Amino acid sequence: MIPFLDLRSPYDELKGEIDEAISRVLNSGWYIGGTELESFEAEYANYCEAKYAVGVANGLDALHLALLALGVGPGDEVIVPSNTYIATWLAVSQCGAMPVPVEPDERTYNIDPARIEAAITPKTKVILPVHLYGQPVDLDPILAIAKKNGLYVLEDGAQVHGAKYKGQRIGSHSDAVAWSFYPGKNLGALGDGGAVTTNNDKLAKKIAVLRNYGSSQKYVNDVRGFNSRLDSLQAAILRVKLRYLDQWNDRRKNIAHRYLNEINDSELILPSVPEWSDPVWHLFVVRHKDRDIFQNKLSKSGVSTLIHYPIPPHLQKAYLDKKFQQGSLPIAEYMAKTIISLPIGPHLDLKDASRVVEEVNKVNAE
């Protein structure tokens, strides 16, 4: 069976450097914050072409704390994609605010900028686009809408480490970008981790205070904060892995280009890449009208696939109520029924990638 994603090989490839980093932290006697965290924050900010990176405990907290720092609270509305991982919505709910979903552009799977203005109300405070599957959102029209309507923009960058929009690395186009370093992401820790990047010094300071009990000075608490820190061990591991991010993203691109060039199943809709986008292929998502049959056939021929995501947030029990029902967001619902993710990753064997192409093309020929 060709694995969907190999989480062990990244450690094997970098074992020497990762073990060295871990032992450095263990021997330092300093396990929260300190130089490893500060160095990672500086290196990640630099990589993202942003002024600041603030490490936090995970991607959900990165979104939550960034929204709080932007002043989002009860009674506010935040515009989110209808098709995203549920964390995007949960972060809004955690602030006591309302997620207001906007449907995606079917070609890019990302929030459709043309549909955003219709969702703006006097309560709207933030537009929260997600760079889904490693493909940058069309940011310029979103930034223009935000400016025109006096709104903030927070990007969910959990799936897009290293991607570029119009030649500039994702990380500082808008007010802030929230990142996750969950092990399966393009830049993954060996545990949980997250960060917010921004060019705004006030915002960076607010988030740094919120992550640490609302305190900027030991035992002085200015606001009711949280404990959401990125620990030194994960920061040290991330410093190693950051040095390989471009190289590993190139391996993903190589596989993606092979899929795009060699898959000739006419029943499949392949991902499209707009001219302003340099994606990093966190996932390679195709669409098939008989998705379940297609997935079954691939499984029988030894190709693992997954669905990202089988149930859109508004149809989850967590959100299903009078406002959201079956049929209320038809594009997201149709996507969820027809999408399927093929194996991709920096440690997917190229022979296995060729076999994926072969098996996918065979399914159609039957």
Ligand SMILES: *Cc1c(COP(=O)(O)O)cnc(C)c1O
């Ligand atoms: C992974 C992910 C998150 C949440 O990150 P965690 O580190 O798991 O909390 C948020 N948004 C999107 C789009 C994600 O893929």
